Amino acid sequence: MATILIVEDDRAILKGLETNLEFEGHAVHSVLRGDEAMPHIEATHPDLLILDVMLPGLSGFDICRLVRRVDQRLPILLLTARSDDVDKVLGLDLGADDYLTKPFSLTELLARVRALLRRADNHDSSEGPASVAIADAVVDFRRYVAMRDGQRVHLTMKEFGLLRELVSADGAVLTRDAILERVWGGDVNVTTRTVDTHVLALRQKLEPNPSQPAFILTVHGVGYRFASAR
Numbered sequence: 135m136a137t138i139l140i141v142e143d144d145r146a147i148l149k150g151l152e153t154n155l156e157f158e159g160h161a162v163h164s165v166l167r168g169d170e171a172m173p174h175i176e177a178t179h180p181d182l183l184i185l186d187v188m189l190p191g192l193s194g195f196d197i198c199r200l201v202r203r204v205d206q207r208l209p210i211l212l213l214t215a216r217s218d219d220v221d222k223v224l225g226l227d228l229g230a231d232d233y234l235t236k237p238f239s240l241t242e243l244l245a246r247v248r249a250l251l252r253r254a255d256n257h258d259s260s261e262g263p264a265s266v267a268i269a270d271a272v273v274d275f276r277r278y279v280a281m282r283d284g285q286r287v288h289l290t291m292k293e294f295g296l297l298r299e300l301v302s303a304d305g306a307v308l309t310r311d312a313i314l315e316r317v318w319g320g321d322v323n324v325t326t327r328t329v330d331t332h333v334l335a336l337r338q339k340l341e342p343n344p345s346q347p348a349f350i351l352t353v354h355g356v357g358y359r360f361a362s363a364r
Contacts, residue, residue, distance in 0.1 A: 135159040136181035136251050141171045141197065142213065143189055147236075151184065154240050155247070168192030172200055180208065182250055187214040187225065195228055202229035206278030206291065209250040213238070229291050249319050266301045266360075268349045269342045273297060280340070287339050292317060296332050297340075300350065300360035309357040333358055 138155055142148040143166045155162045163178050165171060169191030175183065183201065187194035198210055212225045212233040225233055231253075232246050265274045271282035273289070275298050280287040289297075295317040300308060308316075310326035318324050333352075337344040351359050 135161070137161045137163070137178060138182045138184060138247070139171070139174055139178055139180040140164040140184045141168060141189060141194070142184070142186045143167065144186070147213075150240060151243070154244060158244060158247075166190075168194065168197055171197045175201065175205075175208075181254065182247060183208055183210045184247075185210055185212055185230070187212060187216075195224060198225065198228040198230055202291075206294075207254070209254050211243075211246055211250060226292065227290055231291060253319050263298065263301045266297070268340045271340045273340070282340065289336075289339065293332055293336055293339075296329070297336055297350075297360075300358060303359065305359060305361065307353045307356050307359045313357065329358075 135158065138160050140148060140151050140155075140162065142151065142164065145166070148164055148166070152162050152164060163174060163180065165174050168189035171183075171185070171192065185194045185197055189197075192200075194212055194214075198212070201208060201210065206229070210230045210232075212230045213236060214225070214233060215236045231250055234243060234246060264276050265272060271280065271287065273280045273294070275294065278289075278291075278294055280289045280294075296313060299313060299316050310329045313329050314324060314326065318328070333350060334344075337347050337350055341347045341349060349361055351361050353359055
C-alpha cells in the first residue's frame, strides 16, 4: 500500500490514526513536533502527509509551505481544530490538497486518504501536456512551475490541476461537473462555484487581460474550454 507520515501532537488522535491506517495496510510513520516533519519527509519519502495545523516547533501551515517549495506532488491532508473558512482557504492556498475539521470520524478520514492516494496514482499514470504557453506566461506541469514575463507566479495545486485538465481537453468544452470530478475527485465539500472561483484566479494570474480572457474561455451555460494561441 502507501507510506504515510502523520504530524500530530495529540497522542490520542495520533494513536487512533496509526492503528486504523496500519489496519488498512499502510506503512505509517509519525512525529509529534512540526520542526521534526521535514527531516522525516526527506528520510521516508511518504506517499501522503497528514498534517495538523497547530503544532509545537512549526505550524502545519509552515510545513505545508516548506513542502511545496521542494515537492509539488506529495498529497497533503490538513487537520484543523477550527471550522472557520480562513484556516481552510489559507491551507489550500499554501498547497494542501484536502482538510478535515476536528473532531472528525475515522471513516471519513480513511475515505479522504483513499481518495488522495487514488488521485495521486491517476495523476502519475496519466498522459498530459508537459507545458503550455499563455501569452507571456509559461506553465510547466511536470515541474509545477509557472513563470510570467520572467517572474515566478504562484499557482495552487488545484489551479495547476484545473489548467492541466482544460489544456488536455484540446479545445473541447469541459462542464463544471466534469472539472469537479477530475480535479476535486467528487469532493462533496466543493460546488461548481468553486470551479468559477479558480478560473477567475487563473485568469488574474495568467491572462494578459483578465476581464477579456483570450485563453481560458467561458462557454455560457456549459463550462469552460482552453483556446491555444492563435
